[in-house]
Amino acid sequence: MAVLELNKDNFDNTIQKNNIVILDFWAPWCGPCKQFAPTYDEISGKFSDVVFAKINTEDEQELAGQYQIRSIPTLMIFRDQIAIFSQPGAMSGSDLEAVVKKAQELDMDKVREEVAKEQS
Numbered sequence: 001m002a003v004l005e006l007n008k009d010n011f012d013n014t015i016q017k018n019n020i021v022i023l024d025f026w027a028p029w030c031g032p033c034k035q036f037a038p039t040y041d042e043i044s045g046k047f048s049d050v051v052f053a054k055i056n057t058e059d060e061q062e063l064a065g066q067y068q069i070r071s072i073p074t075l076m077i078f079r080d081q082i083a084i085f086s087q088p089g090a091m092s093g094s095d096l097e098a099v100v101k102k103a104q105e106l107d108m109d110k111v112r113e114e115v116a117k118e119q120s
Contacts, residue, residue, distance in 0.1 A: 003044050004053040007060050015078050018051045020103055023076040025069045027057045033073045036090035043096045050100060077103045082111060 006014055006023070015021055024040050026033035044052035057064040057072055067076060071088035077099070078084070084103060091099070 003041055004051060006053045006055050006063075008062055011055075011063060014051060014053060015081055019049070019080065020100075021051045021053060021078045022100065022103075023078070024052070024054045025057050025064060025067070025074040025076070026054055026072055029058075030072050032090050036073050039091070039093045039096065043093055043100070046097065047100055050104070075099075079103055079106060079111075080108050082108070082115060084111060 003024075004010075004014065022044075024033075024036070026037070040052065040054075044050075055063055057069060067083075067086070073090055074086065074088045075091065075096075076083055076086045084106060085099060
């Protein structure tokens with residue numbers, strides 16, 4: 001699957017309509033972002049049931065602010081509309097693949113219980 005470019009217009013719909021969405025917050029001037037891009041693209045091809053998306057923090061400052069992105073690249077993972085992972089810095093392909101697999105294996109009933117506890 002191709003990597004999607006997300007913006008404020010298609011962000012919510014993408015998160016709501018897909019089970020797992022992995023976001024790469026990046027900027028065109030960011031050297032580590034450019035180095036990480038081929039790895040991100042390569043790993044995206046290994047998971048047909050996961051949406052891989054990029055958010056250009058220069059163009060989408062509102063989204064970057066909403067998710068408190070302070071360093072780029074930053075990866076975030078949403079599963080069932082819940083943010084379950086956020087980490088600044090580029091990853092190796094094997095590390096990214098491992099994180100995606102862990103996200104797929106996560107017991108979301110337990111995650112929802114934890115979220116409910118935190119909110120009450």
